[in-house]
Amino acid sequence: VPDEDTEAAGQDPAAARGTETLVDPDPERAAALAERATDGAAVVTLVGRCTVDYEGRAESSLAAGERLVVCKPDGTVLVHTDEGHQPVNWQPPGSAVTVTATGEKLRMESRRSTPDERLVVCFETVQQASALALTDPAELALDGTEADLRERVLDEPSLIEPGFQPLATERETPAGAVDVYGEDAHGRTVVVELKRGRAGPDAVGQLARYVDALSRDLHAATEVRGVLVALSVTDRARRLLADRGLEFVALGPP
Amino acid sequence: VPDEDTEAAGQDPAAARGTETLVDPDPERAAALAERATDGAAVVTLVGRCTVDYEGRAESSLAAGERLVVCKPDGTVLVHTDEGHQPVNWQPPGSAVTVTATGEKLRMESRRSTPDERLVVCFETVQQASALALTDPAELALDGTEADLRERVLDEPSLIEPGFQPLATERETPAGAVDVYGEDAHGRTVVVELKRGRAGPDAVGQLARYVDALSRDLHAATEVRGVLVALSVTDRARRLLADRGLEFVALGPP
DNA sequence: AAATAGATTTCGTCC
DNA sequence: GGACGAAGTCTATTT
Numbered sequence A, B: 001v002p003d004e005d006t007e008a009a010g011q012d013p014a015a016a017r018g019t020e021t022l023v024d025p026d027p028e029r030a031a032a033l034a035e036r037a038t039d040g041a042a043v044v045t046l047v048g049r050c051t052v053d054y055e056g057r058a059e060s061s062l063a064a065g066e067r068l069v070v071c072k073p074d075g076t077v078l079v080h081t082d083e084g085h086q087p088v089n090w091q092p093p094g095s096a097v098t099v100t101a102t103g104e105k106l107r108m109e110s111r112r113s114t115p116d117e118r119l120v121v122c123f124e125t126v127q128q129a130s131a132l133a134l135t136d137p138a139e140l141a142l143d144g145t146e147a148d149l150r151e152r153v154l155d156e157p158s159l160i161e162p163g164f165q166p167l168a169t170e171r172e173t174p175a176g177a178v179d180v181y182g183e184d185a186h187g188r189t190v191v192v193e194l195k196r197g198r199a200g201p202d203a204v205g206q207l208a209r210y211v212d213a214l215s216r217d218l219h220a221a222t223e224v225r226g227v228l229v230a231l232s233v234t235d236r237a238r239r240l241l242a243d244r245g246l247e248f249v250a251l252g253p254p
Numbered sequence C: 001a002a003a004t005a006g007a008t009t010t011c012g013t014c015c
Numbered sequence D: 001g002g003a004c005g006a007a008g009t010c011t012a013t014t015t
Helices: A027-038 A146-155 A201-217 A235-244 B027-038 B146-155 B201-217 B235-244
Strands: A020-023 A043-055 A059-071 A077-080 A089-091 A096-102 A105-112 A117-132 A141-143 A165-173 A176-183 A189-194 A224-230 A247-250 B020-023 B043-055 B059-071 B077-080 B089-091 B096-102 B105-112 B117-132 B141-143 B165-173 B176-183 B189-194 B224-230 B247-250
Touching (some): A020 A027, A020 B020, A027 A043, A027 A059, A027 A096, A027 A105, A027 A117, A059 A117, A077 A117, A117 B117, A146 A165, A146 A189, A165 A201, A176 A201, A189 A201, A201 A235, A224 A235, A235 A247, A235 B201, B027 B043, B027 B059, B027 B096, B043 B105, B059 B117, B077 B117, B089 B117, B146 B165, B146 B176, B165 B201, B201 B224, B201 B235, B235 B247
Parallel strands (some): A224 A247, B224 B247
Antiparallel strands (some): A043 A059, A059 A077, A059 B141, A077 A089, A105 A117, A141 B059, A165 A176, A176 A189, B020 B117, B043 B059, B043 B117, B059 B077, B096 B105, B165 B176, B176 B189
């Protein structure tokens, strides 16, 4: 039987970068390569037929099938099938991974605490194993978030209404922190809840909670206005706003 | 210069399964291999130094760095760095991917509509490209969900309180669907909101919305009770429940 | 370590 | 296709 492994070695530029790929490796070699993820040196990908079991906040089991497993140096584990954005099973960063070769199989176990959770991936076969040394100095620049919408409102408060004056952001109330807290032209307290996209009933509930909490805090004497600021609202949310005497202003991130 | 590509071919068992891996491929060969994902035949992984730009619900850009890109036959695209559970950029299932080799670079573009979104990944170098034919007949079996908690309550309504009688699940109200709707021993309407874990202020807001909506619907004559059923509650949530005259029952999934 | 709310949330389900 | 709420949500921020 010829050696089916295809391993980067010697003067191979891939190996020089720290990248290494094995095709149809036996469990021992795959386990040795997977160590590079636990060492914190590389992202390891394993492709093969495996079962997956999870126990922790919930419980799950997944019968044998071919999947792509990604192990990152930070402890992240992702099990991806050929469908869907979400991994079918996973473990978040900070988890501790151990990989062991037991006979013809490769067993990967990941544990974490608070909450106690365990993920076990058991490979019947490994079609491919790679260790990828990834260097990535860049950080994502993201625009169009709720924070950007808040900046827009603070820069130009009249977008809410003429005479609106922001007094604080993230102002604490017994019900949580208010996005923007301020006063209208008549000196009435205004609570602003921001949503970057289309707002639904949950956003109205949040705004109502803050308005109720502030009304109690500031005594029943002063009226507290509540304004939902979002790109748009659903019909039901609009109705709930009306029922509660709350207001809506259509406005999106810059 | 020797051919650095390591390609499964001929009687290689990996190739027989439809799996193919290229090391340091030129853009043309990488693009040809990536076609297999757009054909709907394979999960394609690309490893290399790339920039990523996104435009749609928001906007983002990511300077050059080494990353792992996964393209699935269903149109999913994931861009993973060496850190974190979440991809740094992505496109959900249903997106249309095109891969083109332009000079020394490899360009991948993914588009979708409703909402209109575009993701562009531009590779300066490709360290590795794989096409993985994954066969996965299995479905995930998951326990400990909110649905399991609902079953538990319906099987044994006295867990809520002696005399509680469930009348409907997902009962519609103007504020949304109530998890469990029923009556107590005195014939009073009871709204039950279920949470599989620890409940926070949002859960109280949801319950309050449903209680308010039902109180209006059933006229002010009848009192409507609201019960939050969860493994536990946060302090603030407990206070908000008390303020609203709502109740809490500690109960988790079976 | 816990709590709170955002997210390009994604995902299922129902209308 | 939109709306609504769950999720083993994850992630950042603050206490």
